[in-house]
Amino acid sequence: MITVLIVDDSQIMRSTVKACFSNVQIPCRYVEAKNGIEALEALETEKVDVVLLDWNMPVLSGIDFLKRVRGIEKYKKLPIIMVTSEGARYNVIEALKTGATDYIIKPITEKNFKEKILKFFP
Numbered sequence: 001m002i003t004v005l006i007v008d009d010s011q012i013m014r015s016t017v018k019a020c021f022s023n024v025q026i027p028c029r030y031v032e033a034k035n036g037i038e039a040l041e042a043l044e045t046e047k048v049d050v051v052l053l054d055w056n057m058p059v060l061s062g063i064d065f066l067k068r069v070r071g072i073e074k075y076k077k078l079p080i081i082m083v084t085s086e087g088a089r090y091n092v093i094e095a096l097k098t099g100a101t102d103y104i105i106k107p108i109t110e111k112n113f114k115e116k117i118l119k120f121f122p
Contacts, residue, residue, distance in 0.1 A: 001027045001028060001029055002026065002027070002028045002029070002049040002050065002121065003028065003029050003030075003031060003046055003047060003048050003049050003050075004021060004028050004029070004030050004031070004048075004049065004050050004051075004052065005031045005032075005033065005039060005042055005043070005046070005048045005050070005051045005052070006018065006030060006031070006032050006033070006052050007032075007033045007034075007035070007036065007038075007039040007051060007052065007053045007054060007057070007062065007065065008034070008052075008053075008054040008057070008083070009034050009035055009054065009056075009057040009058060010054075013054065013083075013106070014032050016108060017052050017083060017108070018030055020108055020110055020113040020114075021113075021117065023110055023113075023114070024113070024114050024117050024118065024121075026117070026121050028049075031046050031048065034057070034058075035057040035058055035059040035060055036057060036059065036060025036061060036062060036064055036065030036068070037059050037060045038059075039051070039053070039060075039065055040060070040065065040068065040069070043069070043075065048078065049078075049079070050078070050079045050080075050081065050117075050120060050121075051069075051078060051079070051080040051081070052081050052083045053065065053066065053080055053081065053082050053083065053084075053100075054082075054083060054084050055082060055084035055085075055086045055091070055095070056084065056085070056086070062082060062084065063094065063095060063098060066080060066082075066095065066098050066099055066100060067098055067099075069099070070098065070099035076099075079101045079102075079120050080099065080100055080101050081100065081101055081102045081103070081104060081116060081117075082095045082100045082102070082103045082104065083104045083106065083108065084103075084104075084105065084106060085105065085106040086105075087105040087106075101120075102116050102119065104116055
């Protein structure tokens, strides 16, 4: 069973991501965070296998979370997938350069979500 950390300030989006993940039919456990600070705390207490990360959040944004996490050696290879409405090309490039493993633009489609997730968990 894998542990998925879902980081989004919207409860509705966290629920949507969980629903998409359950449709992929990979047994998993969910840990949720409303912002980057809560996500950093979750990484300290949980063994996380993948992070699904929103960009725009209060307290600590997704891109700032990504910068911090990629600076910590034990998280350099952790799959972090941005799941965000920031769809401009420069946003995608910035996230990938900063260390995002992949990028999903909201609104999420099940087909797109499944394609991205199955790259990491075939």
